Amino acid sequence: xxxxxxxxxxxxxSHRIDVYIKNGGYQALPAALKMQTDAxxxxxxxxxxxxxxxxGFSTGLKWSFITKDPTIAKYLCCNADEGEPGTFKxxxxxxxxxxxxxxxxxxxxxAIGAHAAYIYIRGEFDFGARRLEQAISEAHQKGxxxxxxxxxxxxxxxxxxxxxxxxxxxEETALIESIEGKRGQPRIKPPFPAQVGLFAKPTVINNVExxxxxxxxxxxxPKWFASIGPEKSPGPKIVGVSGHVKKPGLYELPMExxxxxxxxxxxxxxRDGRKFKAAIPGxxxxxxxxxxxxxxxxxFDGMAAKGTMLGSAGVIVMDDTTCIVKVAMRTMGFFRxxxxxxxxxxxxxxxxxxxxxxxxxxxxxxxxxxxxLEKLCGNIFGRTFCPLGDGAVMALxxxxxxxxxxxxxxxxxxxxxx
Amino acid sequence: MLSTQAIENIKKAIAKYPTKKSASMDALMIAQxxxxxxxxxxxxxxxxxxxxxxVQLNQVAAFYTMYNKRPVGKxxxxxxxxxxxxxxxxxxxxxFFSKRLGIKKGETTSDKKFTLSEVECLGSCGTAPMMQIxxxxxxxxxxxxxxxxxxxxx
Ligand SMILES: Cc1cc2nc3c(=O)[nH]c(=O)nc-3n(C[C@H](O)[C@H](O)[C@H](O)COP(=O)(O)O)c2cc1C
Ligand code: SF4
Ligand code: FES
Numbered sequence: 001x002x003x004x005x006x007x008x009x010x011x012x013x014s015h016r017i018d019v020y021i022k023n024g025g026y027q028a029l030p031a032a033l034k035m036q037t038d039a040x041x042x043x044x045x046x047x048x049x050x051x052x053x054x055x056g057f058s059t060g061l062k063w064s065f066i067t068k069d070p071t072i073a074k075y076l077c078c079n080a081d082e083g084e085p086g087t088f089k090x091x092x093x094x095x096x097x098x099x100x101x102x103x104x105x106x107x108x109x110x111a112i113g114a115h116a117a118y119i120y121i122r123g124e125f126d127f128g129a130r131r132l133e134q135a136i137s138e139a140h141q142k143g144x145x146x147x148x149x150x151x152x153x154x155x156x157x158x159x160x161x162x163x164x165x166x167x168x169x170x171e172e173t174a175l176i177e178s179i180e181g182k183r184g185q186p187r188i189k190p191p192f193p194a195q196v197g198l199f200a201k202p203t204v205i206n207n208v209e210x211x212x213x214x215x216x217x218x219x220x221x222p223k224w225f226a227s228i229g230p231e232k233s234p235g236p237k238i239v240g241v242s243g244h245v246k247k248p249g250l251y252e253l254p255m256e257x258x259x260x261x262x263x264x265x266x267x268x269x270x271r272d273g274r275k276f277k278a279a280i281p282g283x284x285x286x287x288x289x290x291x292x293x294x295x296x297x298x299x300f301d302g303m304a305a306k307g308t309m310l311g312s313a314g315v316i317v318m319d320d321t322t323c324i325v326k327v328a329m330r331t332m333g334f335f336r337x338x339x340x341x342x343x344x345x346x347x348x349x350x351x352x353x354x355x356x357x358x359x360x361x362x363x364x365x366x367x368x369x370x371x372x373l374e375k376l377c378g379n380i381f382g383r384t385f386c387p388l389g390d391g392a393v394m395a396l397x398x399x400x401x402x403x404x405x406x407x408x409x410x411x412x413x414x415x416x417x418x
Numbered sequence: 419m420l421s422t423q424a425i426e427n428i429k430k431a432i433a434k435y436p437t438k439k440s441a442s443m444d445a446l447m448i449a450q451x452x453x454x455x456x457x458x459x460x461x462x463x464x465x466x467x468x469x470x471x472x473v474q475l476n477q478v479a480a481f482y483t484m485y486n487k488r489p490v491g492k493x494x495x496x497x498x499x500x501x502x503x504x505x506x507x508x509x510x511x512x513x514f515f516s517k518r519l520g521i522k523k524g525e526t527t528s529d530k531k532f533t534l535s536e537v538e539c540l541g542s543c544g545t546a547p548m549m550q551i552x553x554x555x556x557x558x559x560x561x562x563x564x565x566x567x568x569x570x571x572x
Contacts, residue, residue, distance in 0.1 A: 085500040085539035123447070123484045124540050126553040159434040164443055165483030167538065181439035181470075183481040199436055242502035242543035249544045284501055314543065316502050330504055334538055340481075 001228070003252045004216050004236050005209065009096040015131055017138040020099040026144055028215035032107045033152050037068075040111045044214070047222035048234040053079050053170075053207030054282070054311045056233070056300040065194035066112040066202045075198040076109050076117035077179065077205045081163055081170035083122060084283030085334060086314035089238040089250055090208035094121070094128040097212075098135035102158060104214035106144060109156045112204055116157050120175050123164040132160050167338035171386050172205040174340065185340045186386040209238055229254030233299035233310075241267040243317035244274065255299035255310075259289065262298060263317055274319035278402065282311025284331050285391030287398025288318075308398065323416045324403040328396055329357040335392035346389035349380035353396065365411035373400065373407075420463055424452050428467055438468045442478050446485050455486035483537075491526045491533035493571050496550045499536045502543035511547050511559050512536060518568065531571075 008014040008023055020026070032040055045060025066074055078101065082090045093101055105117050121129050136158050139145040147155045161179050163169050169178045173187035176198045197203020213235055217225045226234045233255040239262055242248045246268030253262070259281060263269065270276050278288045281298070287308040289296065296302050303310045318327065336350040353376045356369055373396065381393040400407060409417045420428075431444035445464045446456060453460055456479055465472040479485045486494075495515060499508045512534070516522055519532050526533040542548045545557035556567055 082541045083539065086502055086543050087539075088541045088543050091541050122541065123482075124550060127555070161434075161440075162443060162447065163482070164447065164485055165537075166481065178443070179435075179440060180437065181435075181442040181468075181478065182474075183477055240544055242546055243505045248546070280501070316505070316543070318505060322505065326504075327501060330499070330501055334500060337538060 001236065001252065001254055005093065005097075005100070005212050005238055006250065006252045008100070009092055014096050015098055015135065017099055017135065017142060020097070024219070025099055025215075026103055026142075028218035029103050029106050029110075029144060030150055031218055032110055033150055033154060037111050037113065040107070043222050044111070044217060047213075047217045047225035048232070049210065049213055049217065049225065050233060050235075050300060051207055052209035052213070052237070052312075053205075054084070054309070056310065059206065059210055059213075062194070062204055062206070063108070063112050065192075066204060068113065070113065073116075073199075073201045074112055074114040075201055075203045076105060076112065076114045077172075077175060077198060077203060078105055078117065078119040078211055079170060079172065079175060079205055079207045080119050080121040080125070080128075081167075081175065082125070082208070082312075083167035083170045083338075084285060084312045084314060085331075086242060086280060086283045086316040087240060087312040088242070088314065089240050089312070091125060091128055092238075092250060093208050093212050094125065095131050098131050099139065100212045100215060101208055102132075102135055102139050103144070104211035105158055106139075106149070106156050107214050107218065108204065108206065108211060110154055112202075114204070115155050116159070118159050118161045118179055118198070120161050120163060120169065120179060122169075123162045126162075129160050129162055136160070166340070167334075168340045168386075168388060171388065174386070175205060176203065183340070185342045188385075229256045230297065230299045230301070232301055237298065237313055239266075239298060240312075240314045241317060242314070243279075244271050244319040244322070245269065245317045246271050253298065255297065255302075257298050258295045259298060259315070260294035262315055263294070267315075267317070270317070270319050272319075274321060276317070277320045277322055278318045278324070280316040280318075280395075280398075281313070282309050283314045284316070284334065284395055285309075286311040287394050288402060289398075290402050308394075321418055323361075323418050324399050324406050325357065325361050325410050325416070328399040328407075329354065329361045331395050331399075332357050332392060335388065335395075339388065339392075343383075343385040343389070345380045345383040346385070346392070349376055349389065350392050352376055353380075353392070357396075360407060360410050363410075363414035365414070367411065369411050370400070370404065370407045420449060420460065421452060424448050425467065428464070432468070439470050439474075442468055442470060442475055443482070446475075446479055446482075450486060455489050489526070489530070492531050493551050494533045494535065496535045496537040496540075498538070498540045498542070498546070498548055498550075500539035500543075502539070503546040503548060506546045508547035508559075511549065511561075511564065514561055514564055518564075
């Protein structure tokens with residue numbers, strides 16, 4: 001497949017507006033401004049675009065929930081928190097092709113009637129944040145942002161908001177709290193952000209890659225977009241591959257691509273002549289898959305049918321030297337660190353689970369520890385305020401389901417099987 | 419005390435939002451860049467600039483990992499040890515730093531030059547193992563590369 005989202009990344013100075021324009025940029029925005037907003041939203045619906053932030057919700061539908069009342073202020077937030085371990089796709093768009101994102105955001109703002117948008121970028125992406133600031137100022141100079149854009153009466157400003165190291169701020173309501181200058185703790189839903197969002201106004205939150213798809217839908221048409229990949233998961237998708245592969249990196253693929261092809265064709269297969277053991281398909285919250293699941297396609301529904309999720313499509317590949325107990329311990333250590341502390345099952349549960357995994361991994365596991373882990377999972381799952389707690393449980397259950405004997409071996413023999 | 423430049427920058431941050439409080443995260447980072455870490459006095463000064471109750475600002479400062487509540491060295495070495503990096507032996511990189519600098523993770527060298535930390539995924543998993551030193555990323559790390567990098571940190 002010809003790359004779309006990653007088309008420009010290897011061009012010298014691809015982050016500069018002149019280069020972006022020379023490669024066909026800023027044609028979607030003028031075209032969109034000539035359309036009625038209803039027709040524009042319909043176009044995004046027709047494309048079948050589903051959010052690339054993890055949940056796969058229809059983008060057009062999300063936009064359509066925003067009130068048309070012109071007297072009410074509305075906001076767009078771009079989720080550039082990219083904190084799900086194993087995920088490194090949004091950073092490349094931000095650093096190498098920021099105008100692709102900014103143009104998509106300007107279109108989105110026009111469609112939903114917003115005049116201000118915030119890009120919530122994780123604090124560690126300092127270079128990316130500076131790139132975005134520069135790109136925003138270039139776009140202002142050329143009249144693609146600011147007042148009376150391209151001679152219309154549409155006004156739009158984009159601001160960069162830097163996070164400061166909290167994975168939970170990727171969750172959309174925590175993200176809103178954080179832009180409001182508070183601790184990043186999730187809000188109760190409903191009300192949903194589409195009704196009561198940022199500064200209590202109707203708000204759309206979209207992922208970087210989702211917004212980057214918008215210009216392509218306008219330039220090439222919703223039919224073109226819908227024709228790529230599976231009917232229910234259309235459009236190009238950036239898949240990131242990391243871990244024990246020969247060629248880690250980003251690959252733009254249709255979502256009908258089987259996991260096997262991602263790992264063994266695109267990423268070059270397993271390093272150092274080792275054997276494949278397991279892969280996490282969509283960031284560490286997604287339960288791991290094994291050899292038997294390699295023919296699953298990298299789409300929302302295919303992954304869901306296997307009890308896991310496409311998530312961020314950050315594929316982490318593990319070879320036969322990998323200790324799954326250690327992976328599980330490190331993963332739970334992450335969730336324990338990132339639990340925002342608002343609800344007890346998550347705060348206490350991730351801590352307790354981590355401690356049990358830690359003692360198993362360090363040869364101090366006790367009889368019954370594996371059963372204890374399963375019980376702890378049951379006490380967290382479905383009882384937490386936001387999906388972080390469930391994500392932690394799903395990840396651990398995935399490891400326990402596929403590699404229970406490894407955990408039991410660790411407990412019994414006080415050491416690793418591999 | 420914050421410099422006039424820092425106060426100027428905080429005012430610019432305030433202008434991005436309909437409420438002053440929203441600028442708290444920018445303000446904390448602006449102050450940290452200038453002062454190294456956030457002291458009680460600095461927090462009070464920022465709270466005042468933002469018309470925010472100091473306790474609220476303290477809660478924000480405490481919540482986010484990147485705000486240094488304690489002094490850190492001139493170079494804050496932050497090695498990612500999340501899964502993708504761990505699979506490519508980031509622990510070894512941490513140990514190597516530990517040996518080279520004579521400190522354990524979480525510690526600062528006695529000359530206040532280096533602080534060594536382990537951090538969560540930095541969104542650079544395809545070039546693991548990797549780390550961040552102050553604002554910059556260093557990727558595809560090896561012992562030799564770490565040696566070279568250390569030479570550039572004066
Ligand atoms: C704990 C947690 C972390 C999340 N982190 C991110 C993130 O880093 N980036 C992102 O785009 N979405 C993240 N999400 C999903 C967002 O809540 C939201 O669904 C998404 O940004 C919507 O955008 P989309 O419809 O374009 O996918 C996270 C969700 C949860 C529960
Ligand atoms: S599930 Fe965890 S992260 Fe989510 S609100 Fe509860 S404590 Fe916070
Ligand atoms: S796991 Fe180290 S950068 Fe993502």
